[in-house]
Amino acid sequence: MYRLFFDLIFKRMDPEKAHHLAFGWIRLLARIPVLRTFAAAVLAPRHKALRTEAFGLRMHGPFGLAAGFDKNAAAIDGMSMLGFDHVEIGTVTAQPQPGNPRKRLFRLVADRALINRMGFNNDGSAAVAERLATRNPVFRTTVGVNIGKTKVVPEAEAVADYVTSTERLAAHADYLVVNVSSPNTPGLRNLQAVDHLRPLLAAVREAADRSVTGRRVPLLVKIAPDLADEDVDAVADLAVELGLDGIIATNTTIARDGLGLRTPKRTVEAIGAGGLSGAPLKERSLEVLRRLYARVGDRITLVGVGGIETPDDAWERILAGATLVQGYSAFIYEGPFWCRRIHRGLAERLAASPYATLADAVGAEHRKVTA
Numbered sequence: 130m131y132r133l134f135f136d137l138i139f140k141r142m143d144p145e146k147a148h149h150l151a152f153g154w155i156r157l158l159a160r161i162p163v164l165r166t167f168a169a170a171v172l173a174p175r176h177k178a179l180r181t182e183a184f185g186l187r188m189h190g191p192f193g194l195a196a197g198f199d200k201n202a203a204a205i206d207g208m209s210m211l212g213f214d215h216v217e218i219g220t221v222t223a224q225p226q227p228g229n230p231r232k233r234l235f236r237l238v239a240d241r242a243l244i245n246r247m248g249f250n251n252d253g254s255a256a257v258a259e260r261l262a263t264r265n266p267v268f269r270t271t272v273g274v275n276i277g278k279t280k281v282v283p284e285a286e287a288v289a290d291y292v293t294s295t296e297r298l299a300a301h302a303d304y305l306v307v308n309v310s311s312p313n314t315p316g317l318r319n320l321q322a323v324d325h326l327r328p329l330l331a332a333v334r335e336a337a338d339r340s341v342t343g344r345r346v347p348l349l350v351k352i353a354p355d356l357a358d359e360d361v362d363a364v365a366d367l368a369v370e371l372g373l374d375g376i377i378a379t380n381t382t383i384a385r386d387g388l389g390l391r392t393p394k395r396t397v398e399a400i401g402a403g404g405l406s407g408a409p410l411k412e413r414s415l416e417v418l419r420r421l422y423a424r425v426g427d428r429i430t431l432v433g434v435g436g437i438e439t440p441d442d443a444w445e446r447i448l449a450g451a452t453l454v455q456g457y458s459a460f461i462y463e464g465p466f467w468c469r470r471i472h473r474g475l476a477e478r479l480a481a482s483p484y485a486t487l488a489d490a491v492g493a494e495h496r497k498v499t500a
Contacts, residue, residue, distance in 0.1 A: 422450025440474020
């Protein structure tokens, strides 16, 4: 039914307008007690076998919503109602900003993919912090906060910009993510270079510890799939050196060639710049994840994201080393029953596997190779 609805209505709408329409429906449904209870029972049945612990946090399962869908922490309960085990909000910047000019979100339906150049449109860290502080949660869920650089802030002042957001948001975050990998903020990806990344992560860690008492906020970094292999290794080594809690692999890609795109080349070229997400990103994101796990093992929690559509995709990431997996683009194409299918499929694969728990399956393919 959803796919018919998508083909008849959403497919014909401007993607950003369709996003806001669906987002509004989710928020409305979550505000009506009887409807949200019914929706959660149908869409988000819990599987005890999938219970997951990551960087000291206990979650119903390993499958979460990637950053980008709920930029301003406006629908956390709604997304939990749909079955996401954790919700990563953002990317949030220190200053509010409108993002790039429209049109800035595009569907590649034949490829089950999206191209976006949204440009971190968000209300700013002060407004988002206030929203999180006054939130009255309906469902127990883990909330990650993804922070990025304000566009107008020069690269030389990036550290202070991230620190401002950290000081405002860390107390409201179950975990914090430093995003240095979006292709839509000029100069942002330069911060992935280890010489720039080391002082940035150290400053964010110090600011989080200074701002939050009584607990240590887990800190993760999100990297691009376009990094050269040696740069992936360098980030992995830096994460171990600094004692980071996790790495998210990966953000969107600026690549267009070699992805097997079925959308006509002239159509893709006409869209222009932006980060590509969805099914075409699957193989490279998986390669980066495998390389990270081979480098860090179980010393750091890895989060797999990029091209995850099916339970097989999620299971493959777990075997490759991901403790948590995330999705976003496939949600647009699969609809509200997507989390239910992912959870049921993962539970079935775990039951049919030789592993007693999901944690036992994390990185299992590497142990087979070295056994």
